[in-house]
Amino acid sequence: MEKESKSFVLFPSHMHGLSLEKKLKENKIKYAISPTPRELSSCCGISIMISSADVEAVEKILYENPGIKTDGIHTIRQQAKKRFFDF
Amino acid sequence: MADYKELWTSLDIDLEKHDQLCAVLPEFYGEIYMQQENRPEAMNYYNFVVSEIHGYRVQELADMRKDGRKVVGTFCVYVPDEIIVAANAASVGLCAGSEFWHPDGEKVVPRNTCPLVKAAAGALVGNTCPYFKSCDMLVGETTCDAKKKLWETFAEYTPIHVMNLSSMKREQDYINWQGEIKLFKERMEELTGVEVTAEKLSESTKLLNDKRRALQRLYETRKVANPPISGKDALLVTQIAFYDDPARFTQMTNQLCDELEKRIENGEGVFDKKAPRILITGTPMAIPNWKLHHVIETSGGAVVAEETCTGVKYFQNLVDESAATLEDHYNILADRYLKTNCACFTPNTSRIDDIIRLYKDYAADGVVYYTLPFCTTYAAEFKAVKDALAKENIPVINIESDYGLEDAGQIKTRLEAFFEMISNK
Numbered sequence: 450m451e452k453e454s455k456s457f458v459l460f461p462s463h464m465h466g467l468s469l470e471k472k473l474k475e476n477k478i479k480y481a482i483s484p485t486p487r488e489l490s491s492c493c494g495i496s497i498m499i500s501s502a503d504v505e506a507v508e509k510i511l512y513e514n515p516g517i518k519t520d521g522i523h524t525i526r527q528q529a530k531k532r533f534f535d536f
Numbered sequence: 537m538a539d540y541k542e543l544w545t546s547l548d549i550d551l552e553k554h555d556q557l558c559a560v561l562p563e564f565y566g567e568i569y570m571q572q573e574n575r576p577e578a579m580n581y582y583n584f585v586v587s588e589i590h591g592y593r594v595q596e597l598a599d600m601r602k603d604g605r606k607v608v609g610t611f612c613v614y615v616p617d618e619i620i621v622a623a624n625a626a627s628v629g630l631c632a633g634s635e636f637w638h639p640d641g642e643k644v645v646p647r648n649t650c651p652l653v654k655a656a657a658g659a660l661v662g663n664t665c666p667y668f669k670s671c672d673m674l675v676g677e678t679t680c681d682a683k684k685k686l687w688e689t690f691a692e693y694t695p696i697h698v699m700n701l702s703s704m705k706r707e708q709d710y711i712n713w714q715g716e717i718k719l720f721k722e723r724m725e726e727l728t729g730v731e732v733t734a735e736k737l738s739e740s741t742k743l744l745n746d747k748r749r750a751l752q753r754l755y756e757t758r759k760v761a762n763p764p765i766s767g768k769d770a771l772l773v774t775q776i777a778f779y780d781d782p783a784r785f786t787q788m789t790n791q792l793c794d795e796l797e798k799r800i801e802n803g804e805g806v807f808d809k810k811a812p813r814i815l816i817t818g819t820p821m822a823i824p825n826w827k828l829h830h831v832i833e834t835s836g837g838a839v840v841a842e843e844t845c846t847g848v849k850y851f852q853n854l855v856d857e858s859a860a861t862l863e864d865h866y867n868i869l870a871d872r873y874l875k876t877n878c879a880c881f882t883p884n885t886s887r888i889d890d891i892i893r894l895y896k897d898y899a900a901d902g903v904v905y906y907t908l909p910f911c912t913t914y915a916a917e918f919k920a921v922k923d924a925l926a927k928e929n930i931p932v933i934n935i936e937s938d939y940g941l942e943d944a945g946q947i948k949t950r951l952e953a954f955f956e957m958i959s960n961k
Binding site: 463467470480481482483484485486487491492493494495496498531532533534535536 | 539540555558559561562563564565566567568570575580581583584586587588589590591592830831834941944945948
């Protein structure tokens with residue numbers, strides 16, 4: 450079973466993440482600050498989770514705001530099966 | 537990605553072992569927190585704090601220390617932060633909410649020690665918690681036997697000051713606690729080289745009362761028919777209050793409350809309208825102990841308040857801001873802190889009054905009495921609480937559980953039966 454895919458924007462530092470957050474708010478794009486999934490990076494820190502449908506819009510914001518550095522936008526398919534709680 | 541390895545190395549963290557902790561947190565948090573529907577947007581700040589849990593704030597503390605300021609680690613809501621802040625130091629409530637720290641803890645404390653104390657022991661001696669390693673001094677207190685003996689172990693590793701809290705609340709116990717606060721003030725002055733004046737104490741009291749007011753405002757929003765925030769999100773906010781920068785925390789929590797109050801105006805809640813409303817009472821829940829809230833809220837219940845140290849005990853009583861002299865401050869602080877009804881006191885009947893009052897104030901349908909294993913004082917008080925609640929016709933269920941997840945399914949089954957029972961009342 451698979452759930453919808455989610456996309457994560459990764460950053461070289463939290464400062465860039467917070468800058469993008471501001472732009473997402475201005476553009477009314479739904480997002481959530483999230484711990485970076487381990488399969489995408491082994492460093493602790495924030496990423497921004499967006500709907501995969503919004504990737505293009507976010508790429509456009511990043512293009513228009515070259516000051517905001519990222520380590521890419523990565524899409525992962527979320528498994529419905531949970532690891533910690535079986536419900 | 538942000539790389540904090542240099543920072544952690546400077547704090548003498550066991551990087552390899554610490555990485556095992558980092559490996560689990562994103563998915564664990566994701567499963568419990570990120571899959572909630574209709575979360576308040578302002579929870580993004582707290583997502584940020586957890587995502588950067590061993591990074592951003594630890595870096596801030598390191599920067600403070602570079603500037604000559606001190607960091608003090610605490611373990612109990614009885615330690616007066618007012619003194620620490622007035623000495624221009626930062627206070628961090630040290631978390632110990634994961635069984636990850638137990639194997640290291642068991643090297644220095646008995647196996648049958650409560651999970652909280654055992655985890656704190658493991659976090660320090662295993663060199664896997666950057667907050668412990670950021671502290672210039674730890675502050676212990678005599679609120680339970682396990683902790684009392686832990687301080688003796690900790691003294692082998694790090695500077696520690698222990699505050700002697702009496703087990704009763706007689707006049708001489710108030711006088712004793714005033715004296716302990718004065719001694720603590722002197723120890724803080726010695727550590728920081730900063731003179732703690734009455735004026736500085738008034739300022740720190742105001743700062744910390746503002747934080748308490750923000751938390752009171754948050755909890756007020758949970759009293760409505762369909763609360764605009766989940767119990768586990770409210771728990772997270774309170775847990776973060778213990779170690780975040782107080783002024784920033786207050787500002788962000790007031791922003792969250794603005795959003796929650798708007799939600800209430802619009803009739804927007806996060807629970808099923810029929811969800812039984814649950815008051816939790818018992819032992820504290822340190823990050824990342826979110827288990828009970830998660831099980832309750834995935835079993836159809838809604839947690840509306842916590843009569844715990846990571847709940848109302850932390851902030852329900854403000855400190856009187858009228859003190860003019862140091863003696864006034866000692867008296868006022870002693871009075872305020874001794875209002876906290878911890879199971880370490882005998883007798884402790886005021887805690888029962890608190891539970892009944894909160895049950896009514898939050899329009900709860902039932903009480904979940906939570907104890908960590910080997911917490912004798914809280915476990916022992918269950919009988920008196922149960923008897924008093926029976927007289928008031930208040931349903932209660934006792935859940936004893938540690939940090940392991942093996943019993944989560946079993947707890948869920950018991951809670952579902954309890955919720956069914958109270959929903960049919």
